[in-house]
Amino acid sequence: MEEFLKSIIGDNIITYIIMPIPALIFVSLFALYAVLAERKVSAWISNRIGPNRAGGKMGLLQTILDGIKLVQKEFVSPVRSDRFLFKAAPFIIFTAAFMGYAVIPFSSLYIGVDLNLGLFYFFSITSLGVIGMLMAGWASNNKYSLFGGIRSVAQIISYEIPTALAALVVVMLAGTLSMQAFCVAQDGGIFNWFIFGGPGGLSKIILIPFMITACVILFLSTLAETNRTPFDIPEADSELVAGVHLEYSGMQFAMFFFAEYAQMFAVAGVIATLFLGGWQSPFGDLVPFLNSPVMQIIWFLAKGFFLVFVQIWMRWTLPRVRVDQLMTICWKFLIPISFVNIFVVALYIIFFK
């Protein structure tokens, strides 16, 4: 798509302004329907019906109507809050979540920009959102919000480490940081995906348990980075009422949810790219039609949606962990296991590659 736009408009900045627009449209639509999916899935898990009035039995218009309701609402800001920071915070959080989409490879022909540092860029940009969280927590002038902000800082600073270490395993095997190159490296069917050790001879069987562990660690730690249950202590509703978005109303409140769902799909997309083949079809090149650029979008979205579904599923199944348990999981389990993973994969690369 970048080449196509360049051939029409020329190699200038307008091309780079147009490139992210499809991703922005996707994020908006996804956030609308992911909220609905979350409500429906949670209803099914707890044996309820869920939204079923607006837009048929599935409640297809529910979130759109909710959005219209939120737009109409008055923007209320607390007395003695810091007005500028209070208003700016939701937008910073959403911008940070959306900036990650620049390197999400939706298809071999569509990626915002194929940076040769794609993965590194993604991890550094997604941690920007926490600045917005702290800003919102501090500016609200509410002790529960402030606690939420501080907790989210502690959580994200800790969980960045297992995220990076788990992803490093794939970086070592693929020898690159570019998101498109990860997808290309997993060419040739489901058994060449990095969750099954990537392409290689019979010796890669040794790697399979370690790669699955790395995938699970990456999933858990990104779950913590997006502040989802069981790691949602920044907004723990039983302790902190609602954490950082306690004082927000109307569209500002909706921005927090847009950001959360945008980030959910972004991390799902990164896990899909690193471990589940990205936009590769599971049948490889057996059926060339299934690996065409348009079908690649469908494969990628299917993998992303599946991981988002697992995130929702975990949220409504598991209880929230305590603060000390959260830190124990990170520092005493996820990080040491990630180091073992890196060590084994490094040995494999030395002896078998």
Add this chain to the structure above:
Amino acid sequence: MIYYTILFYVFAVLAVATAFYVVFAKNVIHSAFALFGTLFAVAGLFVLLNADFIAITQIMVYVGGILVLMIFGVMLTTKIADIDIHTKNLNRIPAILFSTGITVILIFILFTTKWNIKPQVQNQETVSQIGKLMLTTYLLPFEIASIVLLVALVGSAMYARKTK
């Protein structure tokens, strides 16, 4: 290329303006947020110099740094406890002398140094070259830095530990 010139001035103005705000803001938290703006704008300038790895590392390192700074700011200036700590100017005359001196030296260096201006290079992959250099030519500084960091880590863990 006019766009890149415009972008350069946008980032430059942003960096300077937020840096002024960092110095003159009365509130520590506002200073910390503005400092983040400065560092982000400087990362933008690095991107325009084709130093993409340094730009992203700058964001990654300073986001964590700024956050810790802000946490200290929150602890010191929280509105909830009503302890009012504002930034103030102290010792004005020595400060003015000192900063004027540094400014004069910097301007002198700026105009007397013979700058090597290279023709603009195409954007090329930097990260693999940096990795190779770190593990070949600059292996010793790299290892020393990692040992220093390890010692700092062990030391802070020792201090944070509960004494029995």
